Structures are given as C-alpha cells and as structure tokens.
Amino acid sequence: MTFQEDINKAVECLRNGGIILYPTDTVWGIGCDATNAEAVRKIYDLKRRAESKSMLVLVDSEGALDRIVDDVPEVAWQLIEAAVDPLTIIYDHPHNVAGNLLAPDGSLGIRITGERYSQELCRRLRRPLVSTSANISGEKTSGIFNDISDDIKNGVDYIASYRRDENSAPSPSNIIKVSDGGLIKVIR
Template structure:
C-alpha cells in the first residue's frame, strides 16, 4: 500500500500524484477531509464504485456522495439550479453536501438508481487537491464499515478497512471537524434537511427562503 504523509494546509501535489493515479484508474484510496477520513475512487467507473460498496459493506440502496474540485466539475455530473448554485457559492468549499439531480454521465451505482447525487467541494486542501489531480471528481464516503464510527485519523480508517483492498492512503493528521457534513436535498420544494452537521439547518433554511 502507498502511504503519503502531507501538510494538511500546504499539500505537495507531487507527493499526492501517486495516490491520485490510483483513484483515477479505479483503485481504492483513503484520504482526509475537513469532516472525517474518506474512502474514494473514480465515480465514473462502475466497477470501482462497486468496490467501495464491498469495502464498506454498504447497502446498495444507499447512494454514494461525490467530492468535486470545482463548480465546473460538479456540473459534469449534476444539474445546479439557481437556488443550489447560490448555496454552493456561499458554503463551498466546506462541509455542506447538496443533493442534486444527477446527469447521465454518472453511473447508476453511485446514485443507487435514485437519479440524484450528493455532492460538495471539500474545504480540506488535501481532499480538494486530490479530487483535482484524480480528474476533478472522487467518491467521498466515510472510510469506515457501514454503521461504525466515522474515522478522524488514518489509523482508525485503516483499522476498520484492513484487508478490504485499499491501495493508497494519505495521512494529514486528525480531521479538523470530526463529524460528517450537513446534507440538504435541493431536489425537493422546499429543500429538506437529510443530516445535521457542522452547518446549522436553521441558517441554511433562512437562506433558501429568500
């Protein structure tokens, strides 16, 4: 397994490239975000996405979130309504995941055949750079066995996912927030809170009502 250690604030792109190459070709990688450590691969490769479900023992009816390097990358896989774009421009990069209508470019394995995708631009410099180096998009689910505690450190993540096909990992120390992102569904009217996280729902609700 490739393990790369990086400064969380100033990650070296050259050191991260080997991990990005693994993700881009469909290998499984573990990496830090501002919330918890993530398990990633290329979301456009169906077989790679299947490996994420298997590694996490995640039910196939639960969609996988995607992290993007930029708004342009988000628009490759999802339809950004004006309202969703306003929220994205205000809170991204950051711990707000927005559920949007998926575009056909995204495999049904990612969306669990719902026609929707949960996406965000991460606030952690390592996660954002990794997404960019891997082609702009990377699966962004927590690096844990489904139902177990999401890991704040690489050590915790690898302990849970030992023997599950992880090919590369990035260690940038403990994650700053230590809890999963806030998730809102922008495919409903009015928008709906799916999971409370670091960004309060009351704050988002006020912004979506204007």
C-alpha cells in the same frame, strides 16, 4: 513523502481503478474515480454496504459541478455561497458518474471541497471523487486516521500520508436535498 508525491501516488492508483483512504474537508474518506463502476463496487464491498445506499462525490469547483448536474437550481448556488461549514447537496438526475453511485430515485449527493488534499485529487484526476466515511457500514464513523479500523486500512489500494497525525475529529457535512423544482429538504 512530499505532498506532491503523495498526490501523484493517489491519482495513479485512482486512474488504475483503485480505491484510496484519504483526508477530506470533513472526516477521512474512502474514495475512487466516481466514473468507474467497478471501483465503486469495490468500495461497497469493502464497507459491506448495500448498493441501494448511495455515496456522495467531491468536486473541486463550480465548473466541475456543472459537468455533473445539467441545471443546478439557483437556490443550490445560494446555499453553496452562504455555507460556512462543508455542505453536501443532493441533486436530481446527475450524469457523468457511475450508475451504481446513484440513489434508487436517481439522485446523488455532491460537495465542492475546499480542503487542500481532496481538492487537488479532484483537480488532478479531472473527474469527481467518491467520498464515503472510512468505516464498515453500520459502525462508528472515524474522524481521525488512528481510529480507522484495520479492515478498512487493509482493504484499500493506497493510503494518503497527508494529515495522518491530526487528532481533532471534524464533523460530517451538512446535507440538503434540492429537487429540480427548487424544493429544499434538510437531511442532516
């Protein structure tokens, strides 16, 4: 299957409310259209994860970030520009996403992805993409495709073909919370 055929099938699944297993700029992720609350619920159910534990989303560009966060603090732009490794920033009061994605305090982690597959998914979907680790909640995070449990593989509607054969496990992203007032807190 070609890269474009793989992307086309994944995007079709996402547009139809499905959940996918796909490579990201960090670990393999479970994803869905971040504006579809029912699809988000399917991921919580698959992961056996409490909805009080929010999940993050990926976007493909700074413009896409601006569509979710009204006023991105200047310090967040500086962190994004300076980041060498993937960086997830938790923002206060995002919008244009499913309500069940938000943390109890109303915040959401968002990462601008530069990885080819996840970036193209976001571009083609034209919406933010949920990205949560491909594991049952509380179990070890799987960095490479072959280590992902059959429960997860059998529980999604589509599995990307791209990068399945890689054997090096990337690290999860760094996570920083940037509050509306510019206060910074390093989470991971």
